[in-house]
Amino acid sequence: MPAKPYSPSGSRPMIFAAALLAAGLFAGPAAAAVSCDIGTSLVCSDPALLALNEDLAAREALLARAPMHQAFRSELEAANAEWEADLDDCTSASNAVACYKKRLTQRIAMLGLLNRLFAGPHLPGDAVKACTARGQASGACYETLFAGADTVYAITARAFETSLAAVNIQTPTSPDGGSQALTAEDAFRAWRTAECTALGQSPMVDRGDAGGVIACQVELTWKQLATLARLLGRKPHWSERVADYAPSFRACLDKGREEDVDLRIIDVLASDSGDVIRLMGSRGRYDCKAVGETVSAFAPAGGAQRGPAKRRQSSFLSRDNDVLKLYWRARAASRQTAMRRKPSLPQKPGFRVG
Template identity: 80%
Template sequence: MALNEELAAREELLAKAAMHQAFRSELEAANDEWQAALDDCSQAGNAAACYQKRLTQRIAILVLLNRLFAGPHLPGDAVKACTARGQAFGSCYDNLFAAADTVYAITARAFETSLAAVNIQTPTAPDGGGQASTAEDTFRAWRTAECTALNQSPMVDKAGGVIACQIELTWRELTTLAALLGRKPHWSERVMDYAPAFRACLDKGREEDVDLRIIDVFPDGGGEIIRLMGSRGRYDCAAVAATVSSFTPTAGRIPRPGEAEAIFVPVQGQRRPEIVLASPGGKPADCYETQAIIAAEARLSGWIAVSLCD
């Protein structure tokens, strides 16, 4: 029941994401195949284990899809991602690769369909994919050849080996295709646009709490809500430019799917962002990669921290 609820929440979030209709059609077809595989579990010798495994796999795919189309940018380093998650490296790499390759298959088919709709020829196959019959096979053949060659080079860091390299190349390819299939920039990629509202909400929130950081921005009633977290709890702020119209404690304790996948941590004296990220209610600081941000016109400076963990 818990896995089904998490799956439904991820599906609801993905339904709101911006993407090409060709992708939605491919995703619906994949969902039908997945549902048939899940129904087969009723005949399995250990039905509960079968359901758990297949639901968990599907959630991993939806987590990646949500990150790709409705979340912050994907991490660039599979080794750092698996280190942050604290999992056994072999298992972590296998899980990341399985989800990435499945999502790639759906995305590549959608991209081919969208190209066919406007009668554009598929680009020339990369080296290593000349004998492939589809974009999927072409990319996979090139990915294997490229990572095998890189792994043999004395000039390349071999941490994670061939499989980590393949994950990273797949993430990179997915990011490119998602942009062509309708992905809109996540709020964490638009801090400059949000800077006046962020500054106003942070100033207002300091009357209520300390260690404030912004953990989400989402649509609500025709406007947008900026969600913050502090040492005492979570807060919802509605602001237009530098004017705050409301600032209230968040109703309910359950986070939105995708909440805190990216966090804006404002500069607070001499404190590094890792100290604020590790405050009560947050993930371990190692779960994030950070990038400094300065929006001088709004008097806003700090870091965007993007999650490497689930």
């Protein structure tokens, strides 16, 4: 069965809203480090549980650095306290190791979803593909995805409610946005169930073994989460802004061909002097700084120095750099020639070529 979703009391949003106005709507991230003291010594003495605990600590540290609305951090801290209480219940469980493993695994899945929600990349859109990529049994995988998505949705929806309640405190004559958000949360859950049940029963939809109702609910919840996160000020991940970075990407790839002919973009990092585009090639990683189509710096990542063999390779590339440039120019010219020679077929209404 899916885990019980986080559900704070109805009076808490107004309390949180008042606290937000006192501390500022966009205060710094709250500390979320995890230590072995969160449960019992069993978490630290069992190697498997210790590994899960360290994974959880790393994910919480990453989430603490993610930019998000303080209303969300307040709800997340309340959910943390509730989760720690649930973890303490494992001390009296008949199989404490299994209990701790289940709680820690669920928490890791939830934090992984939160990190994707606020730090990127964007949430997946297909629950079936997500479970196929994991290589897990479909039924258990869908249950895990739904439990994490529904818990994160509860936290996110209440954070949205709290943020609107803060607005109502400042403008008491405006409509009660907090209450409307709470009603919207309940309405979404009811609609989600009805929509997916109807799709599962419709003869017009051939879903086959595509997860059924629960996979449909996971996908609708992911979409709703993405919408609420944008309303709470989520900054898009670089992979969602490829069009904005395209001139710099092209410039860095062109520059990088002088060092390595097999390059791909793997990350975009923020720095005091601007964004750093990180590339991976057959000879290692590189950092590139570019504004538009102008590259200001290109070097091995982390200032790594080449060994003698790599220096000889670089020297070889330098000697043959003109040949490489001629190759890329000839390749681009041949593509343009092929495009000009491609016959232009007449198109009929409602018919599109290619």
